[in-house]
Amino acid sequence: MTDTHKAASAAMLKQAHTHMPMGVADSYRYWGEENTVFLKSMKGCTITDCDDQTFVDFRLAYGPIILGYRDTRVDAAVIDAITNVGTISGFSTGLDSEVVSLVKKLCPNIEKMRFANSGTEAVIGAVRTARGFTGRNKIVVVEGGFHGLYDEMMWKSDVDNWNCDTQSAPEIIPFGAGIPESTREHQVSVPLNDIAALDAVFAQYGNDIAAILIEPIMGNCGSISSTQEYMQKLRDISDSNGSLLIMDEVKTGFRVAKGGVQELYDVKADLTTYAKAIGNGYPVAAFGGRADVMDKISFEKDGVTHGGTYTANMIALSAAKATLTILSETDALVTINRVGADIQQLLSRVFTKFGIEHRFAGPDSMFGIHFCNEVPLNYRDWKKTNSDLYTEFALNLIKNGVMLEPDSREPWFICEAHQNVDLVWLEKIAELSMAQALGQ
Ligand SMILES: Cc1ncc(COP(=O)(O)O)c(C=O)c1O
The missing domain is CATH 3.90.1150.10 (Aspartate Aminotransferase, domain 1)
Structure with missing residues (x-):
């Protein structure tokens, strides 16, 4: 925001303080009393705030906008679907399989898939499926990665307050209050690209490791990336240990390449999570991968449960179909x-x-x-x-x-x-x- 006083934004924040904690709908949107942004419109790669300043935007809502704001090709498809079909019914439509087919065309790592409404929900689904399939508990995560706002993934390496001269490793801390210590019990973290640390964790916990969960290109840590050698190591150690490799492609999927990071590295995950670019800003997400793993989702006694009222709603899926078609064909x-x-x-x-x-x-x-x-x-x-x-x-x-x-x-x-x-x-x-x- 500019250093000139933003009268309209200031008034909106003042009013919003009476309605929402911190005056915002999502805590990360609070940038202080002077700098919190209130928008009135978005188009293409620009956003305009309530005080009529227009910005070229490289934040893009934390990544979902892949074509541009208010892309008429995607918006028209959504309007057509909700006008002529509907929004949700609690039943299936043919669109479900159509969208999965489009994903499978772009991402050979996907054999079967399920939908979700946010990246967080997709990660929850993938982690639960991995645990159900392996019958194990522990999830290995990578320092600096982010996997959404649910308790188990809301533990982080406190690199901000880490003294590398006196401490060997950063402390692992919760994102804030309200996260029970017990949610950390089954999570182990390792630094990216440190093969010795990975070997040590597998030596210690190997027979209880259900999966490694990684953003190979850390979209929440300045795009610091896995080396090719480390990616291959993740694949090999997962295979030899009977653990699964989950790649969190919520930020990278349908962005860094048509087939995401797995196309760039030519290393396949067992399960992958997607969100963001899959719908050019409409709230759609998914997780999927090996058919034998995904088929663990069932009503069998030892099956994994997955679902949700808004799962695969028409708004989300019509946006995904239009976006994926454009990404695939242009x-x-x-x-x-x-x-x-x-x-x-x-x-x-x-x-x-x-x-x-x-x-x-x-x-x-x-x-x-x-x-x-x-x-x-x-x-x-x-x-x-x-x-x-x-x-x-x-x-x-x-x-x-x-x-x-x-x-x-x-x-x-x-x-x-x-x-x-x-x-x-x-x-x-x-x-x-x-x-x-x-x-x-
Ligand atoms: C890699 C990754 N995974 C999961 C999430 C959670 O997604 P959502 O905010 O849609 O719940 C994010 C969000 O930024 C993300 O970047």
Whole structure:
């Protein structure tokens, strides 16, 4: 937000404080009394706030927007479905299988699938199915990964307060109050790309490890990525131990490649979770994978339960069908990658001009920026980057009309509509914002 006073936004926040804790519908939308954003419209790759400032948006609702806001192709399909068919009935429609077929065409790792309404719900479904299939309890997670807001996944490595000189490992802490200690009992965390740590965990808990759950490209940690060797190690150790490999592709699915990270690495998961880009902003999610594992979902006595009132509703599935058809039949992702690469190049010119060491992490469609001289290999390495400078730079970008999360753990998301951004303008704004960040 700009440093000029935002009268309309301030009034909305004041009123919202009387209705919602922190004055927002989701705690992460609260950016302080001066900077909390209230929007009045979105279109393409831009958002306009209630005080009529328009921003080019690289936050894209934390990733779901892959084509652009209010994409007429997707919106028309949704309007048609809800006008001519309906929203929900509590029964199946032919659209369920149509959407799964589209996913299977793009993602050979999917043999059978089920739907959900959010990434969190998809992860819950995948983890429960993995436990049901293996008859084991423990889930190995990776430091810096994020898997949604349910108690068991709301434990994190406290890298922010970690003293790497005196502590060997960051403390594992809950996201806040209300999360019982017992929910941590079956979760073990390891640093990304540390094969010795993975071996140690399997040596200690092996016969109770149901699954490894990983974002191979950490969309919640500056796109810090698994190496090819580590991905292969995950596959091999899961196979030899009778554990499952779950890839959380909530952010990467249908974004980093048509077939997600599994296409990039050519390593298949047993189960995968999807959300975000699958519906270009409509609330749709899914999990799926090996047919023998997914078929554990049944009403048998030892079967896994899955369902939900809003599961596979027509709004979600018509959006998914339209989005997946576009991603499958057009070169939208090629465009996104090209624009993402061009933007990294112009940012690199700006950083170099100011003598700032920098590295990009992750793919062109969702890249992270790290002020350091080596690409971080895991969350602990992120601590060594100059994230304070990044935050200053980001806050100035926001002032100057470029929206993003002012935290280098959130990548820059690119959508198809970003092809219309004037890159000469963007480079000037980036230069101005860095000069302001450095007090020049
Ligand atoms: C990798 C990953 N998994 C799960 C989730 C949870 O998704 P949702 O917010 O839709 O519940 C997120 C959300 O950002 C995510 O990035």
